[in-house]
C-alpha cells in the first residue's frame with residue numbers, strides 16, 4: 581500500500597494518508613481519518629477508470 585491522497589468529503593481539504601493512517605477494509609475500500617476535521621471517511625481504491633476525474637456518488 582502507498583500514501584493515499586484524497587479530498588475529504590466533509591471539509592474539502594486534501595488528506596495525505598500514510599500507510600499507518602488508514603486501513604484497508606477490503607480489496608477496493610480504505611478507511612481513514614481526516615486530519616483536518618477528524619471525520620472517518622471511506623474511499624474506494626481506483627487505479628483506473630472514470631473515477632480518476634472525480635468521486636462517484638452512490639453505487
Ligand SMILES: [Zn+2]
Pocket residue numbers: 588589590591592593614615616617618619
Ligand atoms: Zn475533513
